[in-house]
Amino acid sequence: MDKTMRRRLKILAVVIMLLFFGTTCFIGGFISSGNQFTELVSTQQAELNRIHLAERGLDENGVKNNRLSSLYVMGSPSNSDYSMFENDAEFRDYCKENYPNAVYPTEEWTAEEVIQSYQDNPEIWTVWTDDYSMIAYCFTWTPSYSHCFYARACYQDVYDAKKEGIEGAEVRPGWMPGWFYVDGVRVQLYDYPVVDSIEPRELARAYQKGTWDGWSVMSADLSTEVHINSDGELDYTYRSYQYTRAKDPESLAYTSFAKEPWWKATDLDSEIKTMLTDEEYWPFEDAEDELAYGEVVVKLYPDLPASYDTSEIFSSQWSEEGTFCLSPTGVVLAKAGEVLAEWIVELDEEQTELLRRPEDLGTEYANDVAYLYTGDQLLALRQDGSVVTVLEGIFESNTNSSPYHLWGFREGQLVYFEAARRYSVSESPISLGEVLEVDFETLRLVMKEDGCYAVARDYKRDPEYYLVYLGSETFEYYKEQYATLDSAEIFRW
Numbered sequence: 001m002d003k004t005m006r007r008r009l010k011i012l013a014v015v016i017m018l019l020f021f022g023t024t025c026f027i028g029g030f031i032s033s034g035n036q037f038t039e040l041v042s043t044q045q046a047e048l049n050r051i052h053l054a055e056r057g058l059d060e061n062g063v064k065n066n067r068l069s070s071l072y073v074m075g076s077p078s079n080s081d082y083s084m085f086e087n088d089a090e091f092r093d094y095c096k097e098n099y100p101n102a103v104y105p106t107e108e109w110t111a112e113e114v115i116q117s118y119q120d121n122p123e124i125w126t127v128w129t130d131d132y133s134m135i136a137y138c139f140t141w142t143p144s145y146s147h148c149f150y151a152r153a154c155y156q157d158v159y160d161a162k163k164e165g166i167e168g169a170e171v172r173p174g175w176m177p178g179w180f181y182v183d184g185v186r187v188q189l190y191d192y193p194v195v196d197s198i199e200p201r202e203l204a205r206a207y208q209k210g211t212w213d214g215w216s217v218m219s220a221d222l223s224t225e226v227h228i229n230s231d232g233e234l235d236y237t238y239r240s241y242q243y244t245r246a247k248d249p250e251s252l253a254y255t256s257f258a259k260e261p262w263w264k265a266t267d268l269d270s271e272i273k274t275m276l277t278d279e280e281y282w283p284f285e286d287a288e289d290e291l292a293y294g295e296v297v298v299k300l301y302p303d304l305p306a307s308y309d310t311s312e313i314f315s316s317q318w319s320e321e322g323t324f325c326l327s328p329t330g331v332v333l334a335k336a337g338e339v340l341a342e343w344i345v346e347l348d349e350e351q352t353e354l355l356r357r358p359e360d361l362g363t364e365y366a367n368d369v370a371y372l373y374t375g376d377q378l379l380a381l382r383q384d385g386s387v388v389t390v391l392e393g394i395f396e397s398n399t400n401s402s403p404y405h406l407w408g409f410r411e412g413q414l415v416y417f418e419a420a421r422r423y424s425v426s427e428s429p430i431s432l433g434e435v436l437e438v439d440f441e442t443l444r445l446v447m448k449e450d451g452c453y454a455v456a457r458d459y460k461r462d463p464e465y466y467l468v469y470l471g472s473e474t475f476e477y478y479k480e481q482y483a484t485l486d487s488a489e490i491f492r493w
Contacts, residue, residue: 064246065089067184068148071137074130092145102126102140104149109142111188114149115180127171129158136173147183151190152176185243185253193217198226198262200234200272200298207302208337214302214318223257230422231316232301232323236263238294244287261294275299301325303334314349317421324354324370331381333369341369345387351375355404355419359426365390371419373399378406378417391417396440403427407440414438414446416465430463439475443482452478 059065065087072091073083085091095102103124104114118125118138128150129136136158139150157173177193179186195212197203198219203226206212214228229235240257260283262268263276281294301310303323315326322335326347331354333341355371355378368380371390378391391408398405403420414432418425432455437447444455451472457465470478 058246061249062246063249064184067247068150070181070184071128071139071148071150074132088148092141092148095141096145099126104140104142107142107144107146109147111180111182114140115151115188115190118151118175122172127153127158127173129155134159138173138175149180149182151180152178182252183248183250185248186241187252187254189218189222189254194220194222196220198224198236200275200300201306203234204300204302204306210336219258219262221256221258222254224262228302228318229297230318231297232303232318232325233316234298234300234302236261236294236296236298238262238281238292240284240292241290242284242287242292243290247290260292261296263296264294272298301334303336304332305334305337305339308334308339315352315354317354319356321369326352326354326372331370331372341381341383341385343381343385343387345372345379347372348374353399353404353421355421356424358419358428359424360428362428365429373397373404373406373419376408378408378419391415395438407438428463430465432465432467437475439479442479445470445475445478447475454478 068088068091072085085094101123104117105124125138125140127136127138134155136153136155137150138153139148141148153173153175158171161171175190177191180188180190195217203212207214216225216227218225223238223240225237227235238261241253243253261281263279264281275298277297277299279296282292284292299310301316301323304310304325312327313325317324322333322340325332325334328347328349330345330347331343332339351374353373355373357368357370361368367383369383370381372379372381376392376394377389378394380388380390382388391406391410394406394408396407402422403418403425406417408415408417412434414435416430418427435446435448439445446453446455446467452470452475453467454470455465456468
């Protein structure tokens with residue numbers, strides 16, 4: 001083979017090697033570009049998914065990012081929510097910086113242990129308050145900040161501590177009976193009385209035996225609270241909570257609530273059915289609903305004997321003395337199944353209101369148990385079962401507020417009387433003496449034998465109402481003088 005041929009073969013070999021190398025590089029580059037493109041698409045898709053999750057309030061794991069919002073979202077004067085934080089992550093970072101001691105000692109825990117730690121290790125708990133809504137929480141975190149424990153605390157304790165200049169860890173509010181929370185879900189009921197049965201007649205029997213005081217208790221399944229309301233009836237509230245995986249990813253929440261309120265049972269006693277009033281119920285409508293809610297009032301009065309006919313009762317009121325029940329024929333006071341007193345008097349359902357006895361009354365009111373406001377009269381229910389007139393000819397009454405403000409006469413004396421439906425006021429009745437005539441149309445004016453007086457009020461005086469002498473002119477004269485002064489344009493240069 002000559003040199004020319006050898007040279008041509010070498011050149012061909014080089015060309016083939018170059019072609020092979022170029023092809024290899026091209027294929028490798030294509031594959032490399034394809035991988036980069038796939039990675040780019042994957043990255044963009046992940047970012048889109050993150051954005052979509054964020055729009056729904058979820059983190060990258062599909063878990064709600066504001067599960068602790070009840071801790072840090074506060075009410076504002078505009079009646080909307082206000083918060084220092086957008087989400088739990090911001091709140092967590094804030095706690096790390098500002099409450100570094102609010103850390104539970106271990107990642108291993110049970111609800112009972114954490115609750116007990118508030119007594120054993122108070123220094124690891126801190127307080128969060130919403131001064132506008134007057135709500136306080138005690139909370140602490142696990143060392144990894146993966147779980148936050150908290151419970152409602154007594155806001156008044158925190159408020160009092162702040163007034164005394166006590167801040168930080170030294171503020172030790174008591175926990176309010178209720179739910180212990182982990183990461184925003186209800187895990188265990190804390191210090192709340194639970195009863196085996198909340199059936200109305202059984203509760204009435206327990207109350208009459210003295211084993212129940214009438215204040216709130218919880219059903220055994222923790223779904224229903226019941227108490228004796230201000231009318232002396234049984235008041236039920238049903239709440240059942242459910243949480244999606246997004247709210248409770250580790251299934252920490254309590255879930256054994258009754259599926260529906262007891263009064264929705266198909267086999268409900270017919271007699272109890274007739275006692276149900278003010279019934280409302282909103283069940284779960286879909287998986288996203290967190291709360292099913294219901295309430296009902298059972299017109300059964302634990303203070304009355306079981307055999308008492310309640311069909312004509314048109315108004316009632318629960319008090320420390322017992323339950324007052326009003327009917328067209330009079331008033332009954334009963335307590336723990338026993339009738340203590342009865343007052344026979346004809347009452348008009350449309351006009352009669354029971355008012356509590358004010359505090360610090362004088363001797364003339366010493367035997368009064370309660371009062372009946374009838375529109376133009378105030379009647380006293382006496383301890384001996386009698387009914388006497390306390391005020392008559394009531395000509396001014398403010399019954400749209402509490403307490404009621406009443407102006408009338410008692411044995412010829414002009415009297416101002418305060419009383420409330422649900423509580424005892426501290427103001428004693430004020431007598432302004434004998435008067436011949438009154439005119440409260442524009443001003444509070446009264447006529448006595450020596451002339452016209454105005455009723456004045458000074459909150460620093462005792463009594464705060466008193467009379468100021470105006471002169472011997474008529475009511476109309478002083479009302480005209482007042483109108484002139486009230487509408488006058490007075491300039492001082």
